[in-house]
Amino acid sequence: MFSENNKWIMRKAAGYFVLFAAVFVLQTTLVQKLAIFGVKPNLIAVCVACVAVMENIYVSAAFGLLMGLAADILGGGVVGFYAILYMWLGFLISIITDRHFVRNKTTCIVLSASLSAAVSLITYIFFFAFWGKGDILSAMRLMIAESVYSAVAVYAVYPAARWISIRTGPVEK
C-alpha cells in the first residue's frame, strides 16, 4: 500500500509524535516540580536539539516546527513565533552537526544548551527588551541557569530520541 519511502516517513512521524506528546505533557506537569530556584529545564529545546543531531534537515525542521507550533498554541503567545524559531534552529543544528560534529550525547549536550540560550535570548529581546521590561542582568542569569539545567536534561531525553531514531530507520541525508 505504501512505498518504502512513505513507510519510513510514517514510522518517523509516529515515533516523534509520541516523543512530542510526552515532552509537552512532562514540561507542563512534572517538570514544574523539578524547578530549582524557580528555573526549569527547557525540554522542548532539548528535544529539538537531540532530534536535529540525529536526523536529516527535513525531519529536524519538521519536528522543530511541530514543537514550536505547540509551544505557541499552548503557551498562548503569538502563533508562529516559536514555530518558525524552532524550525530554523532545528534546521541549523542538523546542518552544523552534519558538517562539524559527531552524532553523540556530548554534541546533544552542547547544542541543547546553545539552543536553549538562543531561544531565551530571542524571547527576551522580543517580549521584554523591546517593551522596556526586565533588566539584562536578570535575563542573563535566567538564560544561563536554564541552559545549564537543559544540558543536564539531555541525559533524560537523549536515550528516548536515540531509541526512536534507530528504531524508525536510518538517517537519509
Next chain:
Amino acid sequence: MIATAQQGRNMFIFGDLLGVVISPVQKGMTILGNSVSQIGGYFKGYDELKQENEELKMAVRSMEQAIRDNDLYRQENEDFRKLLGFNMKDKSFDFEPAQVIAGEISNWFKGYTIDKGTLDGIKQYDPVINTDGLVGYISEAGMTWSKVTTILDVQSKVGAIVVKSREYGVVEGDLEDADKGLCRLNYLDKNTMVLKGDVVITSGLGGKFPKEILIGTVTEVGVESHGISSYAVIKPVVNFNELKQVYVIKDFKVVD
C-alpha cells in the same frame, strides 16, 4: 485580510481542540505528580510536621483570642458606622472553582492552565483568586481549559492600594523578582509613606478586578533609578509553588 482573519480563527479552533485533547492528560499527570510529592513528603517531613503541629496549636489558641477580640471590634465598628451614617457594602461574587492542571512551558512567563473553560462560563480577563488572595486573571479561555496569567508575570497589571497609607499604585510582575515569588507595586509617590509590612489590596480601579482582594505585604521600599517615583516589593499572600485549587470570579458587583 479576510483570509488572514479566517486563518486566525482556524488556528484558534485548532489550539482550542489541542487544549481539549491535552488537558485531561495534563490533569492526570498533575494528579500523579502531586501524589508522588505527597508520598515523598510523608517520609521527609515527619519531624517538621510534628514541630509545625505544636506551632499551629499555639497559633490556634492565639487566634481564638483574636476572634473574640474581633467580635468586639466588629460590633464597635458597626455602631460607629451607624453613627456616621455609612452603609455597609457587601461584595457579591459569582465563583467557578477550578483545579490547576498544568504550569507554564517557559521560564519567562508565569502562568497556569486550569481545568475549566468557556463551557463553564469563564471568559478572558476574569479575575482568579484562591482562599489566600489574588492569583491573576484569565488570559485565554478554551472550551474545557483556561490559561491564568499570575500577578508575577510581567504582562500583569493590577490596580492596588496600600491599606495603611491609602496610596494607590499598580502591581506588576518583574523579571528579577518573579523567580523569588515576588512582584512590585509601582508608581508610588517619590516621598511615599509605605513601610515594610504594609498590606496591599486591589483598588478596583479600572473595573478589571473587584476591590479589596488581598494581594500581599510590602517587603522592601525603594526609589526608582529615574528618581521620579518609588516602588515597593510585594510578597504575595498566594504561594504560587503550591497552587492547586483556584476560583474564577465570573461576575462581580458591589451591592449596597
